[in-house]
Amino acid sequence: MNKAKSKVIKAKSKKVLNVLITYCILIIVAFIFFFPCLWLILASFSKSGSIYSFDGFFPSEYSTDSFVTLFTDTVMYNYRQWFFNTLFIAGMSCIFGTLFTILTAYCMSRFRFRSRKAMMKTTLVLGMFPSFMGTIAVYLLMTQFNLINQHWGLILIYSAQAPMGYMVQKGFFDTIPYSIDEAARIDGASNFTVFVKFILPLSKPILVYTALTAFTWPWSDFILPKMLLQDKNLYTVAVGLMSLGETEFARFAAGSIIIAIPIIILYFCLVKYMINGMSAGAVKE
Amino acid sequence: MNKEKTDGLKARGKFVGFFRSLPEKAKKKFSGTKEILTQGNGKVCASMCIMGLGQLLYKQWAKGIIFLVLQLAFIAYFVLTGATDLFGFFTLGTREGNAWYGVEGDNSVVMLIMGIFAILMIVFYVAIYISNVKDVYKTQCACDTSKNPELFKSEVAGLLDKSFYKTALALPVIGVCVFSILPIVFMILIAFTNYGGDTIPPALVDWVGFQNFAKILTLGQFAPTFFKIFGWNMIWAVLSTAINYFAGLGLALLLNKACVKGKAFWRAFPILAYAIPGFITLLGFKFMFSYGGPINYYIQNAGNPAVDFLGINAQWTARLIGLAVNAWISIPSTMLLATGILSNINTDLYEAARVDGASAWKQFIKITLPYMLFATTPVLISQFIGNFNNFGIFYFLRGGLYTEGYFLASDTDLLINWLYNMSIDNNYYSIGAAISLIIFIITSVISLAVYVFSPSYKQEETFR
Numbered sequence: 001m002n003k004a005k006s007k008v009i010k011a012k013s014k015k016v017l018n019v020l021i022t023y024c025i026l027i028i029v030a031f032i033f034f035f036p037c038l039w040l041i042l043a044s045f046s047k048s049g050s051i052y053s054f055d056g057f058f059p060s061e062y063s064t065d066s067f068v069t070l071f072t073d074t075v076m077y078n079y080r081q082w083f084f085n086t087l088f089i090a091g092m093s094c095i096f097g098t099l100f101t102i103l104t105a106y107c108m109s110r111f112r113f114r115s116r117k118a119m120m121k122t123t124l125v126l127g128m129f130p131s132f133m134g135t136i137a138v139y140l141l142m143t144q145f146n147l148i149n150q151h152w153g154l155i156l157i158y159s160a161q162a163p164m165g166y167m168v169q170k171g172f173f174d175t176i177p178y179s180i181d182e183a184a185r186i187d188g189a190s191n192f193t194v195f196v197k198f199i200l201p202l203s204k205p206i207l208v209y210t211a212l213t214a215f216t217w218p219w220s221d222f223i224l225p226k227m228l229l230q231d232k233n234l235y236t237v238a239v240g241l242m243s244l245g246e247t248e249f250a251r252f253a254a255g256s257i258i259i260a261i262p263i264i265i266l267y268f269c270l271v272k273y274m275i276n277g278m279s280a281g282a283v284k285e
Numbered sequence: 286m287n288k289e290k291t292d293g294l295k296a297r298g299k300f301v302g303f304f305r306s307l308p309e310k311a312k313k314k315f316s317g318t319k320e321i322l323t324q325g326n327g328k329v330c331a332s333m334c335i336m337g338l339g340q341l342l343y344k345q346w347a348k349g350i351i352f353l354v355l356q357l358a359f360i361a362y363f364v365l366t367g368a369t370d371l372f373g374f375f376t377l378g379t380r381e382g383n384a385w386y387g388v389e390g391d392n393s394v395v396m397l398i399m400g401i402f403a404i405l406m407i408v409f410y411v412a413i414y415i416s417n418v419k420d421v422y423k424t425q426c427a428c429d430t431s432k433n434p435e436l437f438k439s440e441v442a443g444l445l446d447k448s449f450y451k452t453a454l455a456l457p458v459i460g461v462c463v464f465s466i467l468p469i470v471f472m473i474l475i476a477f478t479n480y481g482g483d484t485i486p487p488a489l490v491d492w493v494g495f496q497n498f499a500k501i502l503t504l505g506q507f508a509p510t511f512f513k514i515f516g517w518n519m520i521w522a523v524l525s526t527a528i529n530y531f532a533g534l535g536l537a538l539l540l541n542k543a544c545v546k547g548k549a550f551w552r553a554f555p556i557l558a559y560a561i562p563g564f565i566t567l568l569g570f571k572f573m574f575s576y577g578g579p580i581n582y583y584i585q586n587a588g589n590p591a592v593d594f595l596g597i598n599a600q601w602t603a604r605l606i607g608l609a610v611n612a613w614i615s616i617p618s619t620m621l622l623a624t625g626i627l628s629n630i631n632t633d634l635y636e637a638a639r640v641d642g643a644s645a646w647k648q649f650i651k652i653t654l655p656y657m658l659f660a661t662t663p664v665l666i667s668q669f670i671g672n673f674n675n676f677g678i679f680y681f682l683r684g685g686l687y688t689e690g691y692f693l694a695s696d697t698d699l700l701i702n703w704l705y706n707m708s709i710d711n712n713y714y715s716i717g718a719a720i721s722l723i724i725f726i727i728t729s730v731i732s733l734a735v736y737v738f739s740p741s742y743k744q745e746e747t748f749r
Contacts (some may be wrong), residue, residue, distance in 0.1 A: 034557065036558075038568070040565075047671070054582070056586075100457040104453070106453065121460070122627060124732070126466065130674045130700075130704060134469050134471070137398055137467065140398050142401075143400065156464070160460030161460070163460065167663035167665070168661075171661065190446035191446045191449040219562060220565075241565070256562075260560050264556070283468060
């Protein structure tokens with residue numbers, strides 16, 4: 001009797017210890033990820049812009065000046081314009097890029113056609129080339145198509161290159177049970193209907209993931225816009241912020257925080273799709 | 286061990302078999318062509334001469350007109366620019382520009398890229414031409430056996446059903462061809478020219494064969510730097526991929542634990558890191574570890590001399606900082622991916638395992654890890670390649686440094702940084718292209734091998 005009781009207590013204390021360790025790790029992880037962000041936020045509120053006037057991680061004086069000048073002082077650095085440029089480019093690239101990627105991944109996962117394996121191997125091989133070696137060629141192509149200094153040129157490149165990364169999505173589609181397709185096909189649905197009505201609703205987690213990556217890539221890319229956009233008013237935020245010097249550190253921090261906000265909001269709106277894959281309850285085999 | 290051996294044998298058998306079966310395959314392909322050539326009637330011949338004519342003779346108006354228009358469009362393109370572009374690809378320009386005499390010369394590099402574009406267009410045209418002939422032959426066969434040929438309407442409907450993949454893949458394939466394949470082909474070809482140094486337009490560029498590769502292997506200028514950087518690059522790619530993958534998976538599993546309350550709250554911190562664009566993070570960390578930065582502020586306050594974390598002599602500290610910063614940036618995305626895939630695992634498996642009394646560790650080893658590896662092998666490979674070619678980290682942390690013993694590079698630079706220094710900062714275009722080709726061959730062999738032996742390729746249907 002007593003032995004059993006001590007066993008229960010032991011198991012219980014083991015469980016408590018387990019929870020305790022879990023939370024300790026969580027707190028450490030949270031700190032590691034949060035602290036640099038906190039530092040940047042504090043820096044954006046520093047009164048003197050330069051990084052050299054800080055007391056360690058913390059600015060010596062606080063004010064909201066840098067946020068105000070970010071949007072009002074647009075003569076040298078037209079941040080407002082940059083922000084909307086970036087939003088437009090990233091938004092459009094996100095829509096087209098996600099569409100292309102999902103379609104490619106779905107076809108590669110569900111259809112068995114000639115040249116499929118060849119295409120898969122080709123994309124894998126192409127992905128292994130150093131990315132920016134091709135950018136010289138892309139730049140020359142863009143001058144030929146007369147798309148230099150135009151946002152649509154960037155959108156074209158981002159959306160056209162997006163399907164190269166279809167592998168993650170294909171892996172996801174591969175794990176969706178085939179029986180769903182077969183059941184729908186028996187009911188007389190065409191492949192298009194199966195895709196739109198059955199597969200897409202089950203793919204919300206991967207859709208969200210694809211859309212987020214398709215959005216964040218143009219949102220933070222600097223090599224392509226730097227090369228293709230020469231007019232200062234056409235800049236994206238990434239290129240614009242890179243042109244800020246060290247003495248403008250507070251303005252840099254403020255600008256960074258503002259462009260991080262849309263993605264954070266996106267996450268908090270879309271989080272539920274990423275957590276629970278819906279196919280967990282769809283088919284039990 | 287045994288399994289590996291049989292796998293190896295199987296792969297070898299496959300390899301040998303592939304070449305043995307080549308003549309047979311070619312014969313098979315050729316017999317189809319032969320059949321069309323010998324059996325095709327006048328209408329098939331009509332389509333061979335003028336695309337769409339055969340279809341029109343069979344009274345398939347819509348299809349015939351589409352093929353006809355495509356042919357006209359191609360001819361128009363070829364006459365207007367295509368032919369000269371194609372010609373320019375081989376000559377790379379004959380007339381050198383001279384600003385003195387107001388002579389506008391040929392731009393070899395543009396001619397090269399437009400030449401590739403013309404070849405791409407021809408390939409597209411040939412594909413359409415073949416499908417045109419095949420289509421009319423199919424109609425003929427259907428007519429001969431007195432079946433009704435497939436109606437245009439039903440064929441269009443088929444584009445949403447049986448051949449939905451054709452519709453869906455058309456735009457992505459064209460996009461990838463023009464914006465990924467064409468630039469890469471361009472780069473490969475550049476490796477065989479003398480583009481770079483003084484030879485940039487308006488000077489004429491020319492084909493030089495394998496001279497660039499010979500230069501890399503024989504000139505003492507390039508070879509030692511190449512091998513030193515390559516060694517570090519391999520260490521970096523393996524270490525950073527392993528760290529990011531397992532830390533991301535671990536974090537996802539930690540957050541998936543039943544005892545963790547407020548998952549959204551805890552998950553928000555890595556997401557915050559994920560949301561901040563990489564270049565901001567990198568510049569931020571550079572400031573943090575800089576000589577006058579906050580970390581040195583505390584070191585100095587404690588009475589120690591300031592440490593030059595990222596300076597010219599900081600080989601291993603800079604490398605470790607690079608690994609840590611890369612982990613900070615990449616772990617959240619791996620975590621998100623792992624969370625998404627974990628949510629897809631059939632929960633019955635765990636139920637069954639628990640009933641059988643399997644420990645948490647055993648469940649991880651036997652269920653979670655194999656499933657994750659199955660679903661993410663392609664990701665792992667692409668992450669490995671991504672890390673191998675991770676340009677941003679050391680470009681931002683230690684950009685513009687050239688250390689002793691290295692030719693136009695620093696001791697933390699990866700090959701991609703070196704290529705950037707060579708080709709974009711210092712105009713060594715053709716040498717850079719040649720080196721990146723060598724690297725590409727090495728990495729592609731490694732990853733193709735891993736991919737072919739991976740469970741997600743070998744047993745594509747296992748988890749269905």
